[in-house]
Amino acid sequence: xxxxxxxxGVGDRFGHQARAQLAAIVKARSLGVAIAPVWNxxxxxxxxxxxxxxxxxxxxxxxxxxxxxxxxxxxDADHISLKNVDLFMDASDFFTLxxxxxxxxxxxxxxIKAFLKxxxxxxxxxxxxSGIKAAITVTAKEAxxxxxxxxxxxxxxxxxxxxxxxxxxxxNFIAEVSMDETDLPQTPVDMLFILAAIADEKIPxxxxxxxxxxxxxxxxxxxxxxxxxxxxxxxxxxxxxxAINSFGLPKNxxxxxxxxxxxxxxxxxxxxxxxxxxxxxxxxTAGTTWLEELIGLAAAGGEGLKLAQDIYAQAFKRFDExxxxxxxxxxxxxxxxxKPAAVAKWNAEKFCSALRHDQSNPAYNLHFRQxxxxxxxxxxxxxxxxxxxxxxxxxxxxxxxxxxxxxRHIKPVFIQ
Numbered sequence: 457x458x459x460x461x462x463x464x465g466v467g468d469r470f471g472h473q474a475r476a477q478l479a480a481i482v483k484a485r486s487l488g489v490a491i492a493p494v495w496n497x498x499x500x501x502x503x504x505x506x507x508x509x510x511x512x513x514x515x516x517x518x519x520x521x522x523x524x525x526x527x528x529x530x531x532d533a534d535h536i537s538l539k540n541v542d543l544f545m546d547a548s549d550f551f552t553l554x555x556x557x558x559x560x561x562x563x564x565x566x567x568i569k570a571f572l573k574x575x576x577x578x579x580x581x582x583x584x585x586s587g588i589k590a591a592i593t594v595t596a597k598e599a600x601x602x603x604x605x606x607x608x609x610x611x612x613x614x615x616x617x618x619x620x621x622x623x624x625x626x627x628n629f630i631a632e633v634s635m636d637e638t639d640l641p642q643t644p645v646d647m648l649f650i651l652a653a654i655a656d657e658k659i660p661x662x663x664x665x666x667x668x669x670x671x672x673x674x675x676x677x678x679x680x681x682x683x684x685x686x687x688x689x690x691x692x693x694x695x696x697x698x699a700i701n702s703f704g705l706p707k708n709x710x711x712x713x714x715x716x717x718x719x720x721x722x723x724x725x726x727x728x729x730x731x732x733x734x735x736x737x738x739x740x741t742a743g744t745t746w747l748e749e750l751i752g753l754a755a756a757g758g759e760g761l762k763l764a765q766d767i768y769a770q771a772f773k774r775f776d777e778x779x780x781x782x783x784x785x786x787x788x789x790x791x792x793x794x795k796p797a798a799v800a801k802w803n804a805e806k807f808c809s810a811l812r813h814d815q816s817n818p819a820y821n822l823h824f825r826q827x828x829x830x831x832x833x834x835x836x837x838x839x840x841x842x843x844x845x846x847x848x849x850x851x852x853x854x855x856x857x858x859x860x861x862x863x864r865h866i867k868p869v870f871i872q
Contacts, residue, residue: 457549458708459630459662460492460528460736462870465716466861467496467742469832470749471511472846474519476854477745480861482523489870494550496532496742499540500781505836509533509547534742535634538616545623550630552665553616555609556637563608571603572596575652587694587733594645602649606642609635610650614657632663632738636714637784642666644691648699655703663738665712666692672715674785675743675829676822677815678722686725693733710736715785717741718813723868730869741865746832747811747825748860752853753845754807760849761804763842768824769796771831778830786830792823813864 466477474495481493495516502508513531520529533544535554544551562568572579579599582591594602613633620629633654635642642650647666654661669688670680678685692711699705713719713726716739730737750767753760771778772793779786799807809819811828835842846853 457627457630458706459530459550459710459738460490461708461710462490462736463492463494463530463663463738464861464866465494465496465532465534465712465738465740465742467501467745468512468515469497469501469505469743469746470835470843470846471507471515472843472850473745473749473854473857474515475522476857477861478519478523478525478529479854479858480866481527482525483858483862484866484870485527487871489866490527491866491870492528492530494530494532494738496534496550496552496740498534499536499543501534501832504833509544513547530630535637536616538619541616541620542623545620549624549628550632551617551620552632552634553613553659554634554637555612555616556635558609558612559635559638560605561608562604563611567611568600568603568607571607571653571656572599574656575599575649578648578652585694585698587697588644588691592645592648598645599649602646603653606635606646606650607653610653610657610659613654614659617657617659630662631659632665632712633659633661634665634712634714636665636667636672638667640667641669641688644688644695647692647695651695651699651705652703655699655705660706662706662708663710663712664696665714665738665740668713671787672713672719672785673787673826674715674782675718675747675825676813678719679787682721682725685722686729689722689725690729690732693729693735696735697733708736710738712738712740714740717744717865720813720815720864720868724872727869727872737869739865739869741861743829744860744865745857746835747829748856749846749853750828751808751811752856753849754804754811755856756849756852757804760845761807763838763845764807765796765800765802767831767834767838768799768828770834771827772796774834775827778833782830786826788823788826790823792821793827794821794824
């Protein structure tokens with residue numbers, strides 16, 4: 457099973473937007489750009505919402521049949537570990553191997569020594585990597601530090617991969633290695649040694665998700681040094697090409713950008729780099745669809761707007777509880793959050809203007825948006841009230857979902 461050059465992770469937390477999401481993919485295909493949609497949902501999200509992986513597969517199948525869609529598509533077991541991966545075996549054919557918990561913890565000393573010995577050719581010599589201006593020289597001390605930080609994590613990824621392979625069979629699924637939920641970003645040199653370790657573990661990784669420099673907060677724009685990101689992203693692409701040729705990794709191995717939704721300021725950088733290297737990309741946009749549901753409900757007015765206002769009011773009261781699991785990927789200034797009593801008086805246009813990610817609109821409030829991003833638990837607790845509203849206002853919700861994915865994400869990254 458081989459992943460397309462371009463793929464896009466699309467979250468559908470409540471299982472009602474697969475058709476609207478697929479509509480954006482179909483629109484891109486009509487313009488000659490093939491993007492494989494990958495529906496992703498984590499164990500945590502399933503637990504909060506009360507769904508199971510089979511529900512995701514069922515929703516995807518229904519959407520695919522509705523469009524008579526014959527293109528490549530997948531269901532991702534998102535950020536799984538050995539503790540919960542078995543729940544995803546039947547429904548998933550894409551597995552995001554999350555080993556961040558082991559990053560920074562050293563492997564056995566003998567394993568580190570063996571790894572450094574095997575890859576002595578990367579150490580103490582000038583490495584000429586096409587696409588990187590200056591030659592790279594990695595000292596023995598630097599190599600040992602990198603191995604000490606990441607080797608155990610990759611070894612754990614190997615255990616997880618082999619467990620999945622024992623159940624699914626070799627070649628019957630796509631593996632992604634996720635390193636993004638760590639304390640510090642990985643440099644291109646780190647990536648080089650991580651990819652060497654992945655090859656040693658015989659993981660046929662088709663995507664790798666590093667942690668980049670800067671803030672990739674949920675549902676809002678990138679915060680960081682654009683010049684630094686450009687250098688890092690381009691050098692990562694160069695390192696991947698070098699690793700494919702040097703370590704025998706899959707030829708379609710590509711970068712994966714987690715929390716990639718709404719990172720509008722780096723999209724032109726990504727687009728240009730992909731063209732320069734003729735490289736692929738997996739862009740993960742989980743979460744933004746849930747916000748488009750809220751925008752659609754609010755735009756519908758009446759009960760839809762009232763529901764969106766109620767969700768915000770409850771989320772505001774439960775700020776600490778809702779934000780704690782996402783503390784590393786949100787930055788909310790509580791002083792800039794509107795009071796629920798004020799929001800309750802907003803009309804549809806004002807609510808949508810505050811929530812929709814349009815930075816040219818002076819009413820846009822990134823703190824309000826991040827607050828609602830982590831508030832899907834509230835909607836889950838509403839049960840039928842929320843789900844019935846999605847069905848009642850389906851046309852306006854779907855329009856927002858499709859427009860968001862195609863206009864704000866697919867076009868600037870993959871088309872322009």
